[in-house]
Amino acid sequence: MLFANPHAQRRGYDAALQAVMNIARGRESRQWLSTWDRLSPQPTPAWALPRLAAQLGIAQVVVKDESRRSALGSFKVLGAPVALLRLVLRRWPEQGWTPADLFAGRHAEALRDFVVISATDGNHGRALAAAAQSMGCRCVIVLHAQVSEEREAPIAAFGAEIVRIAGNYDASVEEAARLARVNGWEVVSDTSYEGYEEIPRDVMQGYGILVDELLENTAPGAPCPVTHVIVQGGVGGLAAGVASHFWERYGAARPTLIVVEPEQADCLLQSARSGRPDRATGSVDSVMAGLACGETSPLAWRFLQPSVDLFMTVTDADAEHAMRTFATGEAGDVPVLVGESGAAGLAALQVLAADPELARAAGLDASSRVLLFSTEGATAPGVYRALTGRTGEEVVAAQAQWLQREGIAEAALMARIDEHAAIGATAQGGVCRIALTDADRAGRDRLVQWMRDLGLTVRIDRIGNIFGIRPGQLPDAKPVMTGSHIDTVATGGRYDGNYGVLAGLEVVRWLNERQRQTLRPFVVAAFTNEEGVRFMPDMMGSLVHAGGLALDAALDTVATDGARLGDELARIGYAGNMACGALVPHAFVELHIEQGPVLEAEGVTIGAVADLQGISWQEIVVTGQSNHAGTTPMHLRHDAGYCAAAIAVFVRELARRYGGSQVATVGAIDLHPNLINVIAARATLTVDLRNTDEATLKDAEGELADYLRQLETTEGVTIEARTLARFEPVQFDERLVRLVEASAHARGLSHRRMTSGAGHDAQMMARIAPAAMVFVPSARGISHNPKEHTASADLAQGANVLLDVVLGLLDEAD
Template identity: 75%
Template sequence: MLVVANPEARRGRYDASLQAIMNIEQGQQSRRWLARWDGLNPGATPLWRLHGLAQQLGLGQVSLKDESRRSPLGSFKALGAPVALLRLVLRQWSDSGFTAESLLAGRHADVLKDYVVISATDGNHGRALAAAARGIGCRCVIVLHAQVSEERELPIAALGAEIVRITGNYDASVEEAARLAALRGWQVVSDTSYEGYEDIPRDVMQGYAVIADELLETAADDGPCPFTHVFLQGGVGGFAAGIASYFWERYGAQRPAFIVVEPEQADCLLQSTRSGRAARASGSVDSVMAGLACGETSPLAWRFLQPAVDFFMTVSDAQAEQAMRLLATGEHGDIPVLAGESGVAGLAGLLAVLASPEQARQLGLDAQSRVLLINTEGATAPGVYQALTGLSASEVLQAQSDWLAREGIAEASLLARIEAHGRSGATDRGGVCRIALTDADRAGRDQLVAWMRELGLQVQIDQIGNIFGTRPGLNPGAAPVMTGSHIDTVATGGRYDGIYGVMAGLEVVRWLNERKVQTQRPLVVAAFTNEEGVRFMPDMMGSLVHAGGYPLQQALDTVGTDGARLGDELQRIGYAGELPCGAIRPHAFIELHIEQGPVLEAEGLTIGAVEDLQGISWQEITITGQSNHAGTTPMRLRRDAGYCAAAIAVFVRQLAQRYGGSQVATVGAIALQPNLINVIAARATVTVDLRNTDEATLQRAEGELAIYLAELALEQEVEITAKPLARFEPVQFDQRLVRCIEASAASRRQRSRRMTSGAGHDAQMMARICPAAMIFVPSQGGISHNPREHTAPAELTQGANVLLDVMRGLCDEG
C-alpha cells in the first residue's frame, strides 16, 4: 500500500470553469434520460449501511452504494456509455427532432442503422456501449486487448457488437479504436480523453454523476454532507471525477475528503499527483482489478481530480481479493454483497489505511467518520469471481435475500399485534367497530399503552387524548422522528386501517431494542385521537389540534352524533392527558398505511411512496321546498326538494367527469323530509365531498357548485343553503422523504411507485409542522372501511421493513 497526499487539493467553491464542463444540472438530466431506458433496472441502486464493519473498524458509519444492482451488466459503466451515445447522436442530428426518449425507444433505428460507434474496453464500458447501441439501433464495434478474457467478451458479442481483438494492452486497444475510426469514418465513444477528444469522455463522466445524484437526493438540502470521507476507484479517472465534481459543486468548502484508490500495478493517478500533470502508470498495468488496469490518466478527468482529491493510494491484488470475500460473506453481520474485483478497490483502500494508525490519522479517520464506498461492479466475470471468493454469484445473492428477510421486521410478531388489537371492538363479521372515545376505543388505548411500556417507551398523553410513546436517543435534545397513525375505526371497520401503522411503529421499536441499536434522535410512536371523525367532527381531529390547526377548546366542546361532549368522553375513558398539544415537534413524520384503494394491487406493486394528498371540501347542503300531494300536484307547480337533491348529485358527478385528472366528487348522504312515498319532499339534506390535488382547481369546483346551487334555487323556487363541514387544502409531502421511501423499497427489491392519497390521513396535518410523507401497501380489491379489508401478510411486513429503514436513517441524522 502506498498513500500520497495531493498538494494541489483545495477546499472552496467549485471552480466556475469546471462547472461549465460538468455540473449537477447535466447530471440530473442524464438521470432523467436513463430512467426511461429499459437497459437499466428501475429505481436507484441500494445504499447498504455496514454497521458491523463500521463497529469493527472503529468508524462512525460505513455506507456502500451497490452498483451491482444497476442493470443486467452489473456495473456502473451502464450509466456512462449510454449518456455519451445519446448526447453524441443528439448533437449530430440536432435538426432532426430526436429526443433522448425517442432514441432509447428505438424509434429512429432506420436512420441510424448505418451509423457506427467504436470503443476500446476492459469489458464493462464496451458492454454498456453495445447495449445502448442496440437500443437506439446503430452498429457497435468493440476493440479488446489481450488481457480481456473470453468470459468478458461473450456478453459483449451477445449484444450484437462486432469484436476486434489485438495482442497489446488497454492503451494499445485505445489506439487501435482511434485508428479504425479515422480510417472508416466511425465515431469513438471512449471513457478516456486525449488531445482534441474531450466532449464524449465528459459526457461519460456526466453519466456517472447519476450515482452522486442518487446518493445525495435523500440528504437534507440545508444540512451537512452525509459523508466525511469518500473512497473512489481510480482507472483513468473518469468515474472519480464524475462523483467528486458533483459533491464539490453541492457542498463547496464543506465537501468530504476524497481518496482515490487504484491497483499498485496501474498507478497512473498517483503518478499524476506526484508529477503535477496527467501521467502514465509506473507498473505493468496487469491486475486482477481489470476495470482499473489503466496505464494513462485521462487529461480531462485530471482537471477535476487535481484540485478535488485529497489522497491517492494503491492497493494490491491480494487486498482486493480479501475485500471481495469480506463483502461476499457479510463477515461482520452485515448484508452479503456481490462485489467484483474492481468494485472493492475502495473497501480495500479503507482496510489498508486503517491497518496503519499513522495513515488513519493522516486521513482523519476516527469514530466520528462517515465513510462512503461505491461497489462499482458485481460478478461481471462470474468464473473469476467464484475462483477468488469461493462462492458463486447466485450463492451470494441468495445469502443477501436471506439476510434481508432475517434482518427485517418479524412477520409473525407484527401480525400477532394486529390480531390481538383487533379484539378490541371486534364484530361478528370479522371486522372492528372501535369508534373514537367509546369503551372499545378505551380498551384499544389501554392495550397500546401497555405494549408501549413493555417496550420501554415513555408514554405521554396530551390534552386531546393523543398518545405518544418515546424511545430516547443519544441526543435527547434533538427533535424526534415520529411515526404512527390512529386506532379508531368507522362502524364497519376492517382490521388494518390506521392500526397497522401504529403496530408497525411498535415493531420498529422492538427491532431496535432486540439489537440494542441506539439512534441519535429520539423515536416516537403516536396514536392520534378521532381520525375517522365518525362520532365527532371534523375527522383527523387529534393530529389537527396537535399541529395547531384547530383550537383545543373547540375540539373539547364538540358534540358528537350521540349528543356526548368530546371533552367529557375523554375524561370518562381516562385519556384526558396533561401534555400540552403540540409539545412534541418532530424532525420528520412518516405514516405507514394501507392504500384503501386498488392501484398498487392492480399494478402488481408492493410499496406506494405517497407524494401528495388531495384537498378535501365537505359541505352539507339544505334544500327547503314545499311538501304536497304526490298525485294531485302538477309537475310544473312543484317546489320539490327531493328533485333538487338528485339534481345536485348528478351535477357534481358530471363536474368531476368534466374536470378529469384528480378531481373526484361524491354525494354520500341524502335525507328527505317527510320521507314518504306519496309526499313531495319539503326538505332535503345533501352532503357533497369534493377532492383534488390542486388547490386552484378545487376552488374552481367549489365556485361552480355555488353558482349551480344559486341557479337551481331560482329555477325551482326553493331555498338552498350550504354549510361547510370540513375544508383542507391539498398537501405536498416532503420530496426528500418520498425519495427515502423509494430508496428503501428498491434496496429491499420491492417494486414501488409514487402515489396520491385520495383519503385524508394524520400525515397531512403533521405536514403543517414538519417534513412528512406516507408509505402505502396494497389493499386487496381496493376495499377498506369494511370487514373484508385485507392486505397479505408479506405485504404488511415489507411495508414495515420500509418504515424501519426510513425511520432508522432519519433517527441517525444530525
C-alpha cells in the same frame, strides 16, 4: 502504498472546471437516462454496513451498489450511453430529436450508417454496445489481450463488432483511435487525449449521477453526510465525476477524497508524484480488470489534482479478500454482490484500518463515516465464483434472506394486530372502536401499556393524542415521528390506522433488541378521532396538533349522540396535560393500508404516496313544500327529494367531465317526512368533492354553488350549504417519498408513486414538518368493512420500509 497529494487544496470549486463539468449538467444527464428502459428507474441502493464499520474502528461504512443499476451490472452504463446520446444530438442539431425517442430507437433508420468505436476492459464496451443497439447505430469494440472471452460475449450479444489486439488496454485505445481516423467513425471513450475531450467529459459527467443520487436525500443545507470517500482510479473518469460533484456541492467542506488503484496499474498515483498526467510503473495486468489502465486521462487529471487528498494502491489479494467480505457479509451485515473492480474501495479501507499509522495519515478514527462505490457486480461470473466461492445468484439470494431475517418480525407484528383487533371486535369479524367510546378507551389502555413495556415515555396532550417517546442521544433534537390512529368506523376492519401505530411499536422493539442508539428521539403517535364518525371533522387530533383547529373549538365539538368531546375525553381518562403541538417532528412518516384497489390490481407491494387529495365536505339542506303525491301536478311541485337526486346526478357528471383525480360523492340523504306518498318537504344530503389540484377543486365547488342557485330558481325551493370540512390538497415531501422508493427498491419490492384518495393524519402533519406515507395493498380495495384484509407478508414488508426510512432519519444531523 499511500501517497498524500501535495497539490490537494480546500477551496471553492474552480469556475473554469465548473464550466466543463457541473451538477446541473449531470442532473440533465440523469433525467435523459431515466427515459432508457434498460436502466432501473430508481437509484441504486446504498447499503449501510454497521458491523463491518465497528470491526474497522470507524463510525460508518456505506457502499453504493452498482450491481443493481441494470442487467449490465456496472456503473459504466451511466457514462457511455449519455455520451453517445449527446454526440448524436450535437451531430444532428437540426433534427430536434429527443433523448427518449433516440433511446427508443425511433430514429434508427437515420442512424444505421453511423458508427461508434471504443476500447474497453469489458463494462464500458458493454454499455456502449447496449446504447448503440437501442438507438440503431453500429458499434465496434476493441479488446486487448487480457480481456477474457467471458467479458467479450456479453458485448457481442448487443450486436457489437469485436476487434481483438495483442497488446494491453493502452494499445487498444490507440487502435480504436486509428480505426476511427481511417474509417470516419466516432470514438466514444472515457479516456481523453490531445484534441479529444468533449466525449470523455460527457462520460465523466454521467458518473457524477452516483453522487447526485446519494445526496438527493440529504436534507438541504445539511453538512456532508460522509467524512471520507474512497473511489476507484482507472484512467480517472469515475474519480473525476465523483470528486467534482462533492467539490462543487461542499467547497472547502468537502470530504476527504481517496483514490485507489491496483499496485501494478498506478498511473494516478504516479501522476500525483510527478504533478502531471503520467503512466503506471507496473505490468498493468490485474484481477481488477476495470482498473487495469496504464495512462491517466489528462481531462480527468485536471479535476483530480486539486481535489484528491490521497492516492493509494492495493494488491489483487486485497481486492479478492474484500470481494469475499462483501459476498459473505462476514461481519454480520447484508451480503452485497461486488465484482473485482468494485471491491477496490473496501480493499483500501481494510488496509488502512489494519495499520494505525496509515489510518492516522488518512484521518480515519472512531467518528469517520466512509463512502465506498461497488462499481460492478459479477460481470465475469466465472471469475467471481472462483474468487468468492459463490455464484452471483447465491449472493443475491443470501441478501434477500438477510433482509427478511433482519427486518421487522412478521409473527410479532401480526400477534400485536390480532390482539388489538379483539378490542371492539364485532360478530362479523370487524372492529367497532369509535372515538372516545369505552372500546376506544380499552384500545388506548392496551396501546399505552405496550408503549411502557417497550420502555417508551408516554405523553398525552389535551386533545387526547398519545405519544410514545424513545429518547435519542440529542434529547433536544426534533424527533422522528410515525403513527396513525386506533379509532374505527362502526363497521371497521382491523388494519385501517391501527397497522401504522402498531408497526411503529415493532420498530421500537427492533431498536431495543439491537440496543440501537439513535441521534434523534423516536416517537410513535396515535391521534384522536381520525375517522370523524362521532365528532366532526375527521383527522381532528392531528389537525389540532398541527394548529389547524383551535383546541377549545375541538373540545366543544358535539357528537352525533349529543356528547361534548372534552367531557368524553375526561370520562375515558385521556384528557392529557401536554400542550397540543408541543412535539414538532423532524419528519413524519405514516404507514397505512391503501384502502383502495390500485396496488393489488397492479401487483405492486409498496405505494410511495406523493400527494393526497384535497377534501371538500358540504351538508346541503333543501327546503321545499310537502304535498300529496297523487294530487299535485308535476309543474307545481317544490320537491326537495327531486332536488337531492338532481344534485347527486350533477356532482357525478361533474366528476366525469373534469376527469383526472376529481371524484364526487353524495354519501348520505335524509328526506322529511320520508313517506312513500308525500312529496318531501326537506332533504338533507352530503357532498364529498376531492381533487389533488386545489384550483380544480375550487372550480368544482364553484360549479356546485352555481348549480344550487339555479336549482333554487327552477324548482322554487330554498337551498342552504354548510361546510363540514375543507382541506387543501397535500404534496408530500419529495425527499421522504424518494426514501420510501429507495427502501422498496433496495429490498427488491415492486413499488409505485401514487395519490391517496382518503384523508390521513399525515396530511395534517405535513403542515408543520416534512411528511410522507407508505401504502401496502388492500385485498379487493376493501376498507371500512369487516372484510378489510392485507396479507401478513405485505404488512411485514411495509413495516420493513418504514424501518428503513426511520433509521435513516433518526441519525440525521440538523
